[in-house]
Amino acid sequence: MNIKPLGDRVVIKVLESEETTKSGIVLPGTAKEKPMQGEILAVGSGEIVDGKKVPLELKVGDRVIYSKYAGTEVKMDGAEYLILRQNDVLAIVE
Amino acid sequence: MNIKPLGDRVVIKVLESEETTKSGIVLPGTAKEKPMQGEILAVGSGEIVDGKKVPLELKVGDRVIYSKYAGTEVKMDGAEYLILRQNDVLAIVE
Amino acid sequence: MNIKPLGDRVVIKVLESEETTKSGIVLPGTAKEKPMQGEILAVGSGEIVDGKKVPLELKVGDRVIYSKYAGTEVKMDGAEYLILRQNDVLAIVE
Amino acid sequence: MNIKPLGDRVVIKVLESEETTKSGIVLPGTAKEKPMQGEILAVGSGEIVDGKKVPLELKVGDRVIYSKYAGTEVKMDGAEYLILRQNDVLAIVE
Amino acid sequence: MNIKPLGDRVVIKVLESEETTKSGIVLPGTAKEKPMQGEILAVGSGEIVDGKKVPLELKVGDRVIYSKYAGTEVKMDGAEYLILRQNDVLAIVE
Amino acid sequence: MNIKPLGDRVVIKVLESEETTKSGIVLPGTAKEKPMQGEILAVGSGEIVDGKKVPLELKVGDRVIYSKYAGTEVKMDGAEYLILRQNDVLAIVE
Amino acid sequence: MNIKPLGDRVVIKVLESEETTKSGIVLPGTAKEKPMQGEILAVGSGEIVDGKKVPLELKVGDRVIYSKYAGTEVKMDGAEYLILRQNDVLAIVE
Numbered sequence A, B, C, D, E, F, G: 001m002n003i004k005p006l007g008d009r010v011v012i013k014v015l016e017s018e019e020t021t022k023s024g025i026v027l028p029g030t031a032k033e034k035p036m037q038g039e040i041l042a043v044g045s046g047e048i049v050d051g052k053k054v055p056l057e058l059k060v061g062d063r064v065i066y067s068k069y070a071g072t073e074v075k076m077d078g079a080e081y082l083i084l085r086q087n088d089v090l091a092i093v094e
Helices: none
Strands: A003-005 A009-015 A037-043 A047-049 A052-054 A063-066 A072-076 A079-085 A089-093 B003-005 B009-015 B037-043 B047-049 B052-054 B063-066 B072-076 B079-085 B089-093 C003-005 C009-015 C037-043 C047-049 C052-054 C063-066 C072-076 C079-085 C089-093 D003-005 D009-015 D037-043 D047-049 D052-054 D063-066 D072-076 D079-085 D089-093 E003-005 E009-015 E037-043 E047-049 E052-054 E063-066 E072-076 E079-085 E089-093 F003-005 F009-015 F037-043 F047-049 F052-054 F063-066 F072-076 F079-085 F089-093 G003-005 G009-015 G037-043 G047-049 G052-054 G063-066 G072-076 G079-085 G089-093
Touching (some): A003 A079, A009 A063, B003 B009, B003 B037, B009 B063, C003 C079, C009 C063, C089 D072, E009 E063, F003 F079
Antiparallel strands (some): A072 A079, B009 B037, C037 C063, D009 D079, D037 D063, D089 E003, F047 F052, F072 F079, F089 G003, G063 G089
8 A cells, every 4th residue: 555644643444344233134334333443554654742753652554443433534546544643543452 | 351542541341330220120221321430451551741651540450430421432242341541530449 | 438539630528508598498409509618538649740740739638619510420339429620629718 | 718729719809899870879789790809818829830830920918800700709608709810810900 | 000910911091093984974982993002001020931931022102903802991090991911912003 | 114013923915816807897895805915014023932932934025825814904094904923824925 | 836835834736536427427616526635836844843843744746635625725827726734634645
């Protein structure tokens, strides 16, 4: 992938949650809750905190949980990514 | 548990309050007040305050009282957790 | 009491104001103005100001006046407490 | 008086403005404009600015003009006071 | 004049703009646009910026343009003044 | 011109955009889009950033593009000026 | 081009997205989603962070993705540009 996020931003590939409800019905796109897990594809150069550049805690390959509706969706060459700030990432799933 | 919260966040297992009202009626999920006590399952790496990383006051195993509606609910492998910032934790119950 | 408030928070036992109006009628709970005096039962570890931990000005046993509606009410073992930030305490009554 | 304000707060005794309009009619309490002058009865320990405690500019006995509606009214032993932040005091009248 | 403004505030004597419209009609008080020029009568002790007291740029006698509706009107001994923050003063007219 | 702006403010003479639409109709004042270009007539003494006075980037004579609706219009001796903060100036046109 | 952006701003030439929908219909201007890619034409002198001037991460020629609706559109000599803050640029496309 060739997107380099700026500052404290990361690029995430959204991991689709299962598309079937408990009762076994396959849901079309809009009826599903927005997925909240993703994989880090690229990280920015860091965040400036009190005049010093602090590298991000996140790294490429991390599987993360992020705030629903956070960030900006971006389409590039047919694929869809999410660009958000590290601060909107809640946790790393190990 | 395998969720590692970021920065000044903690992961909480919500402690259910009793599900019976004073008059003895068992309440279904939505009629109850949201519980406000939980147990700390994981803590983030700390909060950056004025350029220095300050470790969190909370530690794994603490039983805490937290602000109603604070944080983000997360479902993982069937279980339900709450990720919130240390600042939304009001007190430790000893 | 076994609640340890976090950071710049304090735990207060609310001091009930008299429950009788000037004309001598005893008021039920909701018709009264909310009481605004309390006694400090526990204080947090301090407030971080510009990277340094500053101990709180308030101490256990202080009788205080606080902002109406400030803080969070908490029920523990039948008793009712108020957890609020030191900044919502207006003055100490000596 | 036995109220000790916290931090950058002061306690003020409100100075009543004349209760008669230009046409000579004595006004009941609610029809008057709120008075905006008072006398300082007590001052807090100071304001923390950039990590240093700065003593207040105001001192006991100062006659001041303050922002209408600023602060919190407090009743103690029948008397009425106003607790407000030094920042809501506009000027000293000499 | 005997008003000493606090901190970064100044006291202004409002300079009345002409009370006649272009067509020669004298306007009563409320129909005029609020005047925006005044003369500095008193200045505060300065503004605390990053822990240091910075004296004000304005001095007594300056004729200034200020933001319409900024500040607080004050009546003292029959005269009317305006107390506002230096930051609400836009420019000095020389 | 004799207006000296305060702090990080500048005085701008608005440069009128052409008053004719593409179809050749001359527009009266209100139907035009507000012009967004101007010439710097005076600059303030600078901006205080973290306790140090930083001189402004703009200088007298610069032709600038500024945010529509930013600043305050001022009439002096029949002429009309705009006083705005340097931060509301988007770019210098060279 | 002769626009020099101020501070942490950049000037962008908007790169038009394709004007045809998947079903092959050419869309008139307003029905299209606003394009979100552009090329950096000019960069400001930098951002002041904690009293130090930090040069911008972006440089002339970078192809970037930016927040929809961010910035200010500017028309100069018939061409149309976008002036926005570096912070509204999400990522560089390489």
